[in-house]
Amino acid sequence: MNMNKNKNKNKMFRVAVLGATGAVGREILAILDERRFPASEVIALASARSEGTEVSFGKRRLAVQVARPEAFEGIDIVLASAGSAVARKLLPAAVERGAICVDNSSAFRMDADVPLVVPEVNPEAVASHGGIIANPNCSTIQLVVAIKALHDAARILRIVVSTYQSVSGAGQKGIEELSKQSIALFNQKPYDVSAHEARIAFNCVPHIGPFGEDGYTQEELKLLYETRKIMADESIEVCPTAVRVPVFAGHGESINLQFERPLSADEARELLAAAPGVTVIDDPARKKYPMQMDCAEKDDVFVGRIRIDRSVPHGLALWVVSDNLRKGAATNAVQIAELVVAMERHRAEA
Amino acid sequence: MNMNKNKNKNKMFRVAVLGATGAVGREILAILDERRFPASEVIALASARSEGTEVSFGKRRLAVQVARPEAFEGIDIVLASAGSAVARKLLPAAVERGAICVDNSSAFRMDADVPLVVPEVNPEAVASHGGIIANPNCSTIQLVVAIKALHDAARILRIVVSTYQSVSGAGQKGIEELSKQSIALFNQKPYDVSAHEARIAFNCVPHIGPFGEDGYTQEELKLLYETRKIMADESIEVCPTAVRVPVFAGHGESINLQFERPLSADEARELLAAAPGVTVIDDPARKKYPMQMDCAEKDDVFVGRIRIDRSVPHGLALWVVSDNLRKGAATNAVQIAELVVAMERHRAEA
Numbered sequence: 053m054n055m056n057k058n059k060n061k062n063k064m065f066r067v068a069v070l071g072a073t074g075a076v077g078r079e080i081l082a083i084l085d086e087r088r089f090p091a092s093e094v095i096a097l098a099s100a101r102s103e104g105t106e107v108s109f110g111k112r113r114l115a116v117q118v119a120r121p122e123a124f125e126g127i128d129i130v131l132a133s134a135g136s137a138v139a140r141k142l143l144p145a146a147v148e149r150g151a152i153c154v155d156n157s158s159a160f161r162m163d164a165d166v167p168l169v170v171p172e173v174n175p176e177a178v179a180s181h182g183g184i185i186a187n188p189n190c191s192t193i194q195l196v197v198a199i200k201a202l203h204d205a206a207r208i209l210r211i212v213v214s215t216y217q218s219v220s221g222a223g224q225k226g227i228e229e230l231s232k233q234s235i236a237l238f239n240q241k242p243y244d245v246s247a248h249e250a251r252i253a254f255n256c257v258p259h260i261g262p263f264g265e266d267g268y269t270q271e272e273l274k275l276l277y278e279t280r281k282i283m284a285d286e287s288i289e290v291c292p293t294a295v296r297v298p299v300f301a302g303h304g305e306s307i308n309l310q311f312e313r314p315l316s317a318d319e320a321r322e323l324l325a326a327a328p329g330v331t332v333i334d335d336p337a338r339k340k341y342p343m344q345m346d347c348a349e350k351d352d353v354f355v356g357r358i359r360i361d362r363s364v365p366h367g368l369a370l371w372v373v374s375d376n377l378r379k380g381a382a383t384n385a386v387q388i389a390e391l392v393v394a395m396e397r398h399r400a401e402a
Numbered sequence: 403m404n405m406n407k408n409k410n411k412n413k414m415f416r417v418a419v420l421g422a423t424g425a426v427g428r429e430i431l432a433i434l435d436e437r438r439f440p441a442s443e444v445i446a447l448a449s450a451r452s453e454g455t456e457v458s459f460g461k462r463r464l465a466v467q468v469a470r471p472e473a474f475e476g477i478d479i480v481l482a483s484a485g486s487a488v489a490r491k492l493l494p495a496a497v498e499r500g501a502i503c504v505d506n507s508s509a510f511r512m513d514a515d516v517p518l519v520v521p522e523v524n525p526e527a528v529a530s531h532g533g534i535i536a537n538p539n540c541s542t543i544q545l546v547v548a549i550k551a552l553h554d555a556a557r558i559l560r561i562v563v564s565t566y567q568s569v570s571g572a573g574q575k576g577i578e579e580l581s582k583q584s585i586a587l588f589n590q591k592p593y594d595v596s597a598h599e600a601r602i603a604f605n606c607v608p609h610i611g612p613f614g615e616d617g618y619t620q621e622e623l624k625l626l627y628e629t630r631k632i633m634a635d636e637s638i639e640v641c642p643t644a645v646r647v648p649v650f651a652g653h654g655e656s657i658n659l660q661f662e663r664p665l666s667a668d669e670a671r672e673l674l675a676a677a678p679g680v681t682v683i684d685d686p687a688r689k690k691y692p693m694q695m696d697c698a699e700k701d702d703v704f705v706g707r708i709r710i711d712r713s714v715p716h717g718l719a720l721w722v723v724s725d726n727l728r729k730g731a732a733t734n735a736v737q738i739a740e741l742v743v744a745m746e747r748h749r750a751e752a
Contacts, residue, residue, distance in 0.1 A: 216645065249689055359616055
């Protein structure tokens, strides 16, 4: 009995990373290794295009296998970052074979029976999954991590957010395009535009994802609908503007909050200093505020420029930065998988 | 009598450009030439450091003279972009000598007896000058040009603005530093930081100008106080966040407006299409929205992404871009000088 308990407590999991050759997929593999995820096996899956290539997993190299339904046979946990179309096609097949899927695409995020989880905000939502758990969009994750403790303290009524999003949000090709275009411009050579909607080198592009309702892009609407779902509060108003900027890694967000109750800048600073997943960098006189160059390759959400917004009753303004490939995608997905591990081990013990 | 009238109507002016070797000074000279400013003479003034150098004025080259009080002898109009300390020292000496000064520094902007003018918004304010007329800050100019017609139609109660400001706002050295840092990073070489508060290449810096009241930078407070003064409405609330982005020319602004009365996106689009100094670029489905790469070296304020902000009653969101060296500085200064010309000619006629 005790032996069984121990066995269950130490249960190891067979893990598949779907979209393993992409920018987020590679980051997921790195983070699984860094965090010593309890994996008895890790397989790397991608489209047929990547067959025969290898990806890094710690000191090992994994041969990339073709993502097809049969590849999920015997897999316990899938970490998917393969885009919506592939997710819709393959993840139900993985679930049928008994896997629990953490999906980084937008395919299932707004489905009523799919939990949308940020472990610092709504870890309890994981419990209600039916095989798929959705990982929110990068810009939403850093927003909700930064505001959760403030919402609990003084209740947020309205959020105005303008983003400064890096090109890594458009994947490897987004990163390469900024690099190639910048070099082409310095050499007065022609350049291609394909990964972003317009030239991104030395330019800002107020267009991420297709335009949806009322002149907002889908990237912007995610900041509204995903925030409400994760915060479990349909009354929160959000007005988003999403802009791509010529930065390789890390998203910035200029955030204006309006609360129901008063909250001073010092109170907000204290709440945030104690909030999980948040690092406060806020000593502007000493040039201490979050910047993308400092926050890349880190896991936290960095909050600074915390100040009263006197233009409205109970207003507060923040500047928030996080690495969109780490906390904005891969780290959050692995954290969700860790919640799944804890739940499965607990279930096995019970 | 008629002859005199004609003479007055065609009166020509002796013009001094102070700070002629700077990024804005060079642009002022270019624009004086482009707009065929009625100058009988143009002299270029700068610090002793630049003595002996030359600057372009149309097809001509002007020898740079040292800016000292005597240099303003016989000058009718001074266009100054030499920083606050120099402006405080030299412009009173120019006024004593009978010149009318249009100053691009922040030295006199908030003085009660100095008009702060954007010709599309408050041209009438020029009339009350006592020798000095202040040119507003770049980010304020494009904001007020973009919102004036909307304010007249529905009265703005509150503005939330987050800026995406180019390095040319920090002058020639700001431009060169982005270029040098970018090249250094591509070559994995060390780089200097001096023109901006932190590395600007492939990074966003939420710090422009020294920190002032309540955690806001002076650049941000200008967006509050200058806007109220130009709009002649102390009740307008403004919450600003000013961020430097790695773009060479042109500032972007994400603007959320709250009005007293309802205003539809179509009504706003029509009002803006008819507003002086504004060009509407707003057909997002066809990727038509303002971008810095398209708006640099142009004189208008470009407005797009016009959409209802449903997070608040009577809300509207905009994305506004303008060339900070042109309309944000040099063009606006020359337009003010043109108002001075019209006023002086009218006065001479009367």
